[in-house]
Amino acid sequence: MFDLIAFIPRAVAQGIPLLFGSTGEIITEKSGNLNLGIPGVMYVGGICGVIGSFLYERSLADTSQINPALGILIPLLCCILGSLLMGLIYCFLTVTLRANQNVTGLAMTTFGVGFGNFFGGSLMKLTGADIPSISLTATSGLFRTTLPFAGSTGWFGQIFLSYGFLAYVAIIIALGASFVLNRTRVGLQLRAVGEDPATADAAGISITRYKYVATCVGCVIAGLGGLYFVMDYANGVWSNDAFGDRGWLAIALVIFTVWRPSTSIPASILFGGLYILHLFIPTGTDLAVKELYKMLPYVVTIVVLVLTSMRNKRENQPPESLGLPYFREDR
Amino acid sequence: MIHVAKRKEMPLAQSLGIRVGVIALALVVCGVITAFVTGLNPIDVYGTMFQGSFGSPRKVWILLQEVALLLCVSLALTPAFRMKFWNLGGEGQVLAGGLASAACMILLGDSLPGAVLILVMLVASLAAGALWAAIPAFFKAVFNTNETLFTLMMNYVATQLVAYFVIVWENPKGSGTIGVINQSSEAGWLPVIGGNKYLLIVILVALLTAGMYVYLNYSKQGYELSVVGESPSTARYVGIKVDKVIVRTLIISGAVCGFAGMLLVGGSAHTLSTSIAAGRGFTAVMVAWLAKFNPAIMVGSSFLLEFMGYGAGEIATTYGLNASFGDILTGIILFFIIGTEFFITYRVVFQKKEEAASNV
């Protein structure tokens, strides 16, 4: 039997990193920057949180004495700082130095994934720690603390209350991003920058500032996805390459949701569900089929991409200047 | 106030000088970072890196083979890039080619004679790679579907398809891998020439490089795709069928990726896994871009990136660090080079505000 009540929380847990990633990338793309470095940024976000928390846990005599506020704030700040730096590198290269966005993004992903795996694999050696692997159980325990009634309210608690705080943060950020994009002056101006920077420029909007801020905010949000993955989903255990292709799945989500963060909430849970669907569908011993299920998110994304371009409805197109640098006196 | 203006034209020697200088600078930065992480003195860092790439004849050959494989994928992407079609699907096209090769080896390995099998593999992998690139190209040509995003997604469709077949063809059962295909019969393995198992790939890719250079610079099709890339309306004006050129170019691009897949499966790895392309589809984007889409210069840029990877790998092994160290160094070098292009294309003029106002 298909166990929906067990399935949904796991789909949500799979979906939250994607939600962080796609919300961040949507904000970035709305400014006209196609940041293909998001997978790298998410690795950096995750590993920076791990480094912070690793150093903090090691400074304690007994990890059960962990200070809850510090235990959360240190990895959180490290993660934000790391992702922010990645965002700044991307912006400096593509906005200030007008470099090609695709090449810069891919270089960031190479760098970021390498950065994550390097420190993930070498942190013990570098700090001379005498432990077999990075396992931040105490910190993870803080990140995984659920809402108080989760255990006592049956299926309701399991489906809606059984997540660590970052999951709720992801949803709040996505809703907030939707609100800002569609209902505020800042959102209007950001969309104008991504659609038609020359017009936005003529209207007195600072293209450089909007691109920097949107991209850096986007990177920080995406980085939180990496942090959620390692601290909550993976129980504080960092293993190299465990994050896999989730960064690219987040970019797929951006297309799938036609650049709408609020749509990304159910969509990322759907993608998360597709990712683990094979565990819940009786396929017998045929493990191969699960790989085909994992293909589904990409296939449906392609279908959405093709359909929106075929229908050619103006509202559903990618931001018009996506991927292009802007230079006012270009002539 | 800072003003940025386009340069008129920088002499080639000067622009090359700047690029070489920046690569040198980036290497110094990498050395310092490595020294910081490992506690080595920077000179030893370079020594170790050199050791990792050129330490023994075998290492040199492995490096050459890797350079050839990366170069092969870069060459594949170049016609598309020259046409301003962002083919980020190299990874998937290589996988599709590799999958086709592996399928031939596994399914036909016992029934076809060696030479015929290799021919069938060649055709199958070229076709598979071409198909993988032609799909996004078709939609780009007809509906102007964003090719960057489309080709990117196709990578993961291919990855999962390979993952599926890896389990279908699992050997031994339960291992989660295919293992070496046709280990005893060596059916479908590319022949070893000159007693050196790396030589064939290097030679094939060298020929391909020359061929691609000629195709892009001296053939009618190469000329057409450059015109389409530079100005689609000029292309239409002289009667070039833009749609046709897009699809045709991507078929070539994908087919060469498929060829790289065959070299990987039939020539070097003799197995199939989802990681067989090893990110070359993405690294190749950077290789091609660094070389300004010029096949001859791409030999140098792919060499640089592979050298960094192997050198850093050696450092990692020697000091018990993680092998991903190479990616960090590669990333840093790329950041430097990417940033440099700006100073070659533009010139920056500093002007004080008061001067701007009173400048007569």
Added chain:
Amino acid sequence: MQGTQPAISMRDISKSFGRIQANSRVSLDINRGEILALLGENGSGKTTLMNMLSGIYFPDSGHIEIDGKPVTIGSPKDAFTYGIGMIHQHFKLVNVFTATENIVLGLKEPGGYDLAAATKRIEQICQTYGFDVDPNQKVYDMSVSQKQTVEIVKVLYRGAEILILDEPTAVLTPQETDKLFAVLRNMREDGKTVVIITHKLNEVKDISDRVVVLRKGEYVGELITAEASTEEMTNMMVGRQVTLNIDRPDPEMKYRMERIRVRNLTVKTRDGVTKLDDVSFSAYTGEILGIAGISGSGQKELLEAIAGLQPVENGSIEYQVDDDQVEQLIGMDPIKIAGMGVVLSFVPEDRLGMGLVGSMDLTDNMMLRSFRNGPTPFTDRKEPKHLAELVVDELKVETPGVDTEVRRLSGGNVQKVLVGREIAAAPTVLLSAYAVRGLDVNSSYMIYDLLNRQKGNGVAVIYVGEDLDVLLELCDRILVLCGGKVSGIVDGRTTTKNEVGLMMTRLGGGEAQ
């Protein structure tokens, strides 16, 4: 000079783009409450100069004073704070936004972000001035004049005191132009200052109080419109008497035959806007047929339809090979047309965007038409190189060599390369659009000479032009387009500027010959 302080003084303003000097030490004053016309030919630097007031460009040297105080206008935002608003020729509107969203874009209004309130204010402005625009309509659904209206409302909404309009009538029908001018006069009554950039003398006379003339990026002089004569303004604008002394050999009547016969040609854009409406005419061998009309009257579509680049809604375009053989060109692409043995050369308006590839060198650009020649899959660069050298030699193209990228050449030289290539094919039909736009005098005369030589060789030349004086002196016959319709075909030798000018602005005038 009035005794009062000018609202804006520009002093010794220079600006260059690469090797092109767009403005050279221009000084001018703009007075409060006047309508100032900035008059000059295409490429005289009018728009660049005004772009430096609106913050789009920054002057290389010189300074700007507002109410006597020196200011730095580094961005459009700075311009807004000084009450300067510019309506560009290419509208700066975000397509997926509504009119309201576009109008409030970039504003920091007190009281938060309230689109409903903004919509109300916009409706008020529209009522005051009689604009017709739906604030909630998306820009991509709007007509050109609606977009222009949004642009003007945008500037008014910002409370601009000084409005700069860049060739606002180029895209308008005469009725829309009248409406616009009425609005501008209302604004002047309100005490606002208006600068209108134009190259049309009748508009200067019609609307302005004062006129400043620019030529080749330099200030030539200024006149009070009421005291100025058309001749005076024209002379200042073009720099000398408008008698151009362009050669016009008589066509060889002996071999004259109908070459291109266009009948009932109708062309619509993808969005269903009619660009050509039931156009019929013939072009003969050994003559230059001029095509006149305000820009956007269907000239581009007409030439592209003949060249096989424009899908056609209805009608026929026939090419007469000789007395018995006639080929239909509709439904053909350039390759098929060439395949029928029709040598049709086309010098398009957009030289670097369509006729040439800017990033390729002269040799490779010469190959554009001929690269398919030869039996091998490889290109032959010997012939094109030879041709490039020939063109450089014969047409005196100023270039470091034939391996220089075309985009690095100046406008005149680019045009020589393009015309040279198109003529080298020994065409039977030569289409040219704005062949002398942006060219200096010498280059222009060289182009006229080349066209006349083609005419002498029996080529049917179709010349789309914007300068009436040139059309009147160069062409044997002149077809006048107005809003996609033929308003008449006149004899170039007997017609007058006045007659053609009138036909350009009214439908179904003049009698077809």
